Amino acid sequence: MSEKKKYELEYLLKTSPKVLYNLVATPSGLSEWFADNVNVNKDNIYTFIWDGAEEEARLITKRNGECIKWIWMSDEEEGENTYFEFKIATDPMTKSTLFYVIDFAEEDEVEEATELWESQINELKRILGA
Structure with a gap:
């Protein structure tokens, strides 16, 4: 298996960091735009x-209002040191909300993975009314 490549996507979103964090860090928020349904158990799975x-x-990792990071169980079982992460920041100049997606993909799959994230982020923007 070839090594996965880390990539980062940045989005400017017209919302408050608090509203965005609730959509990216809670099962109910993630169910609105990222997946059909999201459940979490007591072991943070x-x-x-x-x-x-x-x-x-x-x-x-989960830092309130700032970031949340997961590792896919299938990657963990295979010994992959990969994860996916959402980060939220405020641009100091414009005070706009910045949203970062950090993920990993095979070298020849980065473009396809980026397109999938673009689709997901468009759904997030729709939910935000942005």
């Missing part, structure tokens, strides 16, 4: 459901 298919991810 999130189950993401898309069209009946389930993927589990373990929460590894």
Whole structure:
């Protein structure tokens, strides 16, 4: 298996950091734009459901209002040192809300993965009314 490449996407969103954080860090918020349904258990294992298919991810970092990071259980079992992360920041000059997606993909799949994130972020923007 080839090594996955880290990539980062940046989006300017017309919302408050608090509203955005609730949409990216809670199961109910994630269910609005990221997956059909999201559940979390007492061990901080999130189950993401898309069209009946389930993927589990373990929460590894959560800083209130700033970032949330998971590792896919399948990647963890394979010994992959990869994760996906959402970060929120405020541009000091414009006071706009910046949203970052950090993820990993095979070298030849980065473009396809980026397109998938673009689609997800468009849904997030729709939910935000932005």
